[in-house]
Amino acid sequence: MLSSLMVYLKKVSLYLNEDLWIKFKEAVLRRYGTLRRLSSEVENLLRTSLVDEDVEQAFERMNVDIKTTFSLEKVKRGRPKLQGPPSEILIKEMRGRRVAENLSRQ
Numbered sequence: 001m002l003s004s005l006m007v008y009l010k011k012v013s014l015y016l017n018e019d020l021w022i023k024f025k026e027a028v029l030r031r032y033g034t035l036r037r038l039s040s041e042v043e044n045l046l047r048t049s050l051v052d053e054d055v056e057q058a059f060e061r062m063n064v065d066i067k068t069t070f071s072l073e074k075v076k077r078g079r080p081k082l083q084g085p086p087s088e089i090l091i092k093e094m095r096g097r098r099v100a101e102n103l104s105r106q
Contacts, residue, residue: 009039 028041059066084090 024041025035025038028037029035031037056066
């Protein structure tokens with residue numbers, strides 16, 4: 001038995017910045033090759049916006065400050081310092097040993 005989920009659509013009218021609307025339509029046309037997806041793309045953006053709001057509220061309930069911004073310098077200062085040679089050097093040495101072992105077996 002198949003159960004169908006009824007989805008009711010609501011027709012709306014909006015006033016938008018004309019340049020913004022034109023750019024949005026161009027983006028949809030480039031992505032899908034048709035403008036028939038305009039409604040679904042607007043709906044996807046609305047859903048994403050609501051999800052973002054839900055995430056923000058969840059962080060607020062956990063007392064996580066999401067308004068904090070990090071500068072590139074702050075991120076760099078917070079990175080752990082390397083405690084050995086870079087992985088590229090280690091891999092190069094391992095490959096060199098493997099090649100040397102194979103050559104000595106021949």
